Amino acid sequence: MAQMLAARLHVPSRTLRLDEVPRPQPGPGEVLVKVEAAGVCLSDVHLIDGTLTPLLLRGDTVTLGHEVSGTVAETGAGVTAWSPGQRVVLHAGETRDGVTYTRGVDYDGGWAEYALSAADAMTPLPDAIPFEQGAIIPDAVSTPWGAITETAVVRPAEAVGVWGAGGLGVHALQLLRAIGACPVVAVDPNPVARERALAAGADLALDSADPELGQTVRAATGGLGLAAAFDFAGVPPVREQAVSVLAPRGRLVLVGLTDKPLTVTDGTRFSYLQQRVLGHYGSDMPVALPQLLRLIQGGRLDFSGSVSGVLPLAEAAEAVARLERKEGDPIRLVLRP
Structure with missing residues (x-):
């Protein structure tokens, strides 16, 4: 044989x-x-x-x-x-x-x-x-494509954020720009990843440790926040941060895999704004x-x-x-x- x-x-x-x-x-x-x-x-x-x-x-x-x-x-x-x-x-x-x-x-x-x-x-x-x-x-391309087009159903001119500009996130940035999302915000603690995010089509690339991140996102979105935020990092603090800058009826899409629990600190605010958490795979x-x-x-x-x-x-x-x-x-x- x-x-x-x-x-x-x-x-x-x-x-x-x-x-x-x-x-x-x-x-x-x-x-x-x-x-x-x-x-x-x-x-x-x-x-x-x-x-x-x-x-x-x-x-x-x-x-x-x-x-x-x-x-x-x-x-x-x-x-x-x-x-x-x-x-x-x-x-x-x-x-x-x-x-x-x-x-x-x-x-x-x-x-x-x-x-x-x-x-x-x-x-x-x-x-x-x-x-x-x-x-x-x-995977590296089709998974973010599915997250954007099928799970989040991102529409042209919607403000979006991508946490984690690695192997999947960097492709998400390209795809979001291609379908007309605007502005496209990338968030990553790594300065090299932030440079890569800008080259891939992000309008803004922010450090997750920046204390002014929330204000910057709101300024870039006319005070509304993000219509959709994508977690490609699979890190609990990322999810908390992403929720904090979601617009009313905004969607948090979980793509990065983790075995850690998901928490929403201010559940009343989350419900009042009718925000959603959506899991995505493949x-x-x-x-x-x-x-x-x-x-x-x-x-x-x-x-x-x-x-x-x-x-x-x-x-x-x-x-x-x-x-x-x-x-x-x-x-x-x-x-x-």
């Missing part, structure tokens, strides 16, 4: 190892994809450090990687929509019997030489878009990916600057360490088998 390399996490011990494992064979309705690029996400770091735990994983070990692009290698029985050699982006999850499973969390992902996918959980990747950029779209892949790929092809969006580095699969642990240390303030690191 053919073998391949894969970076696998033993969940009980939180140990990441590069192993030689049998190359999977596509079953009925499945496609085997030769991985060309796989993104390294902060969620991967949290799986390794124990902050996150797979809920639906069968067994105790999983190949990480939910951001994956590649070429079709083989097709299983009954698959007619795909043929070997086609360039594809794999969806970050699959729905089975009404339950959504996350790739690289609940089942084997793309930190490997090959990855399996259901035939209906892939989208064609246009020739003009490099594999490295295509790989990061299923995106509607069959809708979001084609939309984003069209926008990239049409020159409306450009994520060429989002790939901060490319490492070989054998250096997966090093990529995780760099992201955890925020070495070089990366937006996205990508693994190439």
